[in-house]
Amino acid sequence: MIQRLLASALFAGFAAGLLAALLHFAFVQKLVLLGEEYETGALVHYQGVAATEAAAEPVDHDHEAGTPAHDHDEPAAASPAKRNALTVLFFSVPYVGYALLMVAGFALAEHFGRRVEARDGVIWGLAGFAALVLAPAMGLAPELPGSVAAELQARQAWWLGTVIASGAGLALLAFGRGAMVLVAALALLALPHVIGAPRPDGFHGVAPPEVAGEFAARVLGAGLVAWVALGWVAARLWTGGRPA
Amino acid sequence: MNALNQTAAKSASGLLSIVFVALLGATVVFLAGHAQSATLHDAAHDMRHGTGFPCH
Numbered sequence: 001m002i003q004r005l006l007a008s009a010l011f012a013g014f015a016a017g018l019l020a021a022l023l024h025f026a027f028v029q030k031l032v033l034l035g036e037e038y039e040t041g042a043l044v045h046y047q048g049v050a051a052t053e054a055a056a057e058p059v060d061h062d063h064e065a066g067t068p069a070h071d072h073d074e075p076a077a078a079s080p081a082k083r084n085a086l087t088v089l090f091f092s093v094p095y096v097g098y099a100l101l102m103v104a105g106f107a108l109a110e111h112f113g114r115r116v117e118a119r120d121g122v123i124w125g126l127a128g129f130a131a132l133v134l135a136p137a138m139g140l141a142p143e144l145p146g147s148v149a150a151e152l153q154a155r156q157a158w159w160l161g162t163v164i165a166s167g168a169g170l171a172l173l174a175f176g177r178g179a180m181v182l183v184a185a186l187a188l189l190a191l192p193h194v195i196g197a198p199r200p201d202g203f204h205g206v207a208p209p210e211v212a213g214e215f216a217a218r219v220l221g222a223g224l225v226a227w228v229a230l231g232w233v234a235a236r237l238w239t240g241g242r243p244a
Numbered sequence: 245m246n247a248l249n250q251t252a253a254k255s256a257s258g259l260l261s262i263v264f265v266a267l268l269g270a271t272v273v274f275l276a277g278h279a280q281s282a283t284l285h286d287a288a289h290d291m292r293h294g295t296g297f298p299c300h
Contacts (some may be wrong), residue, residue: 001257001258001261002261002264002265005262005265006265009265009269020267020294020295024290024294028293028294029290029294031294032290032294040246042250045255083290084290086287086288086290087289087290087291087294089287090276090287090288090290090291091291091294091295093272093288093291094272094273094276094277094291094297095276096272097269097270097271097272097273098273099269100265100266100268100269100271101266101269101270101273103265103276104262104263104265104269105266105267107258107261107262107265108262108266108298111255111259113260115270132300133295133296134271136296137296140296140298141296142293142294142295142296143293143298143299144293145293149298152280152298156278156298157248159278159297159298161276174260197264206285209300216296219293219294219295219296221294222294223295223296
């Protein structure tokens with residue numbers, strides 16, 4: 001049992017993580033780098049309006065250009081090859097975690113007599129994406145470097161609560177029976193968004209909103225593809241290894 | 245051990261395996277997305293941004 005769980009999860013997780021890394025480098029990484037150029041002040045957004053304001057009121061006002069929105073050792077200092085190799089390597093980590101959770105879900109469903117078929121993998125992937133990525137992203141959009149956000153611990157706490165509530169809500173929706181269970185499922189799905197994610201004090205991000213919007217949409221799109229692949233591979237491995 | 249007990253024992257060990265794998269998965273996701281050691285943060289930086297985890 002445990003070997004079958006671990007083997008399916010590890011293989012599916014590494015495969016999906018590799019796909020996620022490929023999609024990241026195809027669609028997302030150049031926006032990360034662009035955001036960092038604004039974050040470090042190498043590029044300055046809003047120069048047009050800053051210039052207009054400067055003309056209107058001759059005060060030294062540079063929109064805090066050059067001030068990083070948050071302070072940390074930029075990994076940009078490392079060589080790009082090393083940085084990208086680490087990114088590829090680290091992309092497999094969350095996907096292995098997601099895969100472990102997913103096959104545990106398969107096993108739990110079967111424990112309660114709900115057989116999982118290979119073709120069910122895609123819908124497990126979609127549901128996993130909704131619970132672990134899309135639901136938290138509705139309050140905490142994927143952050144382009146150079147944007148601002150609320151205090152980290154508060155965001156992480158809201159993220160965790162949202163993932164648990166959304167996962168439980170979707171599981172009840174999928175496997176529960178009866179009107180009360182349906183109501184509880186919908187309440188769990190709605191609750192994090194009724195409470196609301198922690199918001200920043202003000203909107204003084206230094207990266208352009210156009211880039212931030214494109215970045216957030218691409219992160220979600222790439223994540224959706226990787227999650228569907230994860231579910232597809234994991235369910236095939238899980239059912240393929242099923243004892244006769 | 246009769247058949248009923250065997251089934252119950254198998255079922256309990258099955259549940260234990262499931263709980264273990266789920267906890268392992270949750271821990272791995274936490275380490276990947278949320279743990280704040282500086283080394284881990286820098287190495288995981290682009291992945292965290294690119295996966296939508298709350299990063300720094």
